[in-house]
Amino acid sequence: MTWTDGYRKSAGSVFAVLFTLLSGSQSAGADVVKTLANLPEVTRDGFVKIVADRPLSASQGKRVLDLIERAYEFDIDQLGWKKTGNLAMPMTVAVVSDKWMKAHRLRFMGGSFNSTVFAVRDEMFSNPVYDGVIAHELTHLLVMRQFLGDEARNHGWSAVMGEGMASHNGKRFRLATNQKRYPQHRIPANDIDQTMTGLDAKQVFSETGDVAESNRFRYPVGLQFIEFVRLRLDGKGHSDAIRQFGAMVADMARTHKPFDKEFQEHFGTLLDGAHLQFVQFITSTENNPAARFADTILMPKKPGTEDE
Numbered sequence: 191m192t193w194t195d196g197y198r199k200s201a202g203s204v205f206a207v208l209f210t211l212l213s214g215s216q217s218a219g220a221d222v223v224k225t226l227a228n229l230p231e232v233t234r235d236g237f238v239k240i241v242a243d244r245p246l247s248a249s250q251g252k253r254v255l256d257l258i259e260r261a262y263e264f265d266i267d268q269l270g271w272k273k274t275g276n277l278a279m280p281m282t283v284a285v286v287s288d289k290w291m292k293a294h295r296l297r298f299m300g301g302s303f304n305s306t307v308f309a310v311r312d313e314m315f316s317n318p319v320y321d322g323v324i325a326h327e328l329t330h331l332l333v334m335r336q337f338l339g340d341e342a343r344n345h346g347w348s349a350v351m352g353e354g355m356a357s358h359n360g361k362r363f364r365l366a367t368n369q370k371r372y373p374q375h376r377i378p379a380n381d382i383d384q385t386m387t388g389l390d391a392k393q394v395f396s397e398t399g400d401v402a403e404s405n406r407f408r409y410p411v412g413l414q415f416i417e418f419v420r421l422r423l424d425g426k427g428h429s430d431a432i433r434q435f436g437a438m439v440a441d442m443a444r445t446h447k448p449f450d451k452e453f454q455e456h457f458g459t460l461l462d463g464a465h466l467q468f469v470q471f472i473t474s475t476e477n478n479p480a481a482r483f484a485d486t487i488l489m490p491k492k493p494g495t496e497d498e
């Protein structure tokens with residue numbers, strides 16, 4: 191399974207991720223949001239309204255509702271935030287079929303179309319690890335809600351950090367909800383996690399804007415950088431790394447202090463220096479997945495297996 195964020199017009203090869211969609215550079219955006227939000231209602235509680243393009247059974251409706259509620263709470267807890275203010279705003283979750291996507295010339299795994307309209311595919315009923323996709327995409331929604339009316343990237347929050355944080359929460363939620371599937375409490379790495387080089391990581395850190403948002407290495411670099419900060423930064427790591435990153439985002443949204451300053455305040459080291467340490471670590475673990483993933487939530491992939 192690949193992480194395909196945001197949406198993509200199936201007619202072309204243009205792949206727009208979340209930020210691009212929100213910045214309005216994709217003209218399809220507004221129409222799609224309206225169409226999704228106006229699909230027939232399936233069920234709701236005080237926080238979430240579920241809509242779908244085809245009738246869902248009562249148990250399917252309840253399953254989506256429960257999963258959204260649980261993933262949302264999980265993400266908030268991971269980041270050390272509270273479900274108050276913007277983070278408590280009601281939301282509409284659209285469940286759409288492949289047929290619907292095709293008819294609307296869209297293709298996505300799921301994602302936030304704005305800060306209140308969220309979409310998932312009905313693949314969620316057949317794919318046991320789709321809950322990870324939901325927790326991943328809800329993380330993007332939460333960051334967007336923190337920055338409501340503003341853009342995180344204006345304050346130095348990068349595509350790589352956004353995908354890192356979302357991938358972290360997605361994988362952690364997947365571990366929490368599929369314990370029998372992952373008895374070691376680790377998830378097999380994807381090919382890209384395992385084969386990326388120090389040079390790939392260096393490249394990701396050097397890019398900004400739309401270029402950064404289309405580099406496929408932003409996912410493995412982001413996730414592994416967070417794990418690196420947790421376990422190895424400055425030779426000691428910071429066990430509460432993900433909560434610290436959560437606190438930085440909340441601070442940035444409030445004070446507009448740039449990310450590199452926040453990073454230095456929270457971890458006592460320069461962001462550039464941390465990037466350099468990480469690139470060196472990735473270089474030193476090329477062709478050595480056991481060392482690369484030691485103590486992390488990833489584990490070396492069995493040869494000949496597909497990405498999950």
Ligand SMILES: [Zn+2]
Nearest residue numbers: 195326353356
């Ligand atoms: Zn993402």
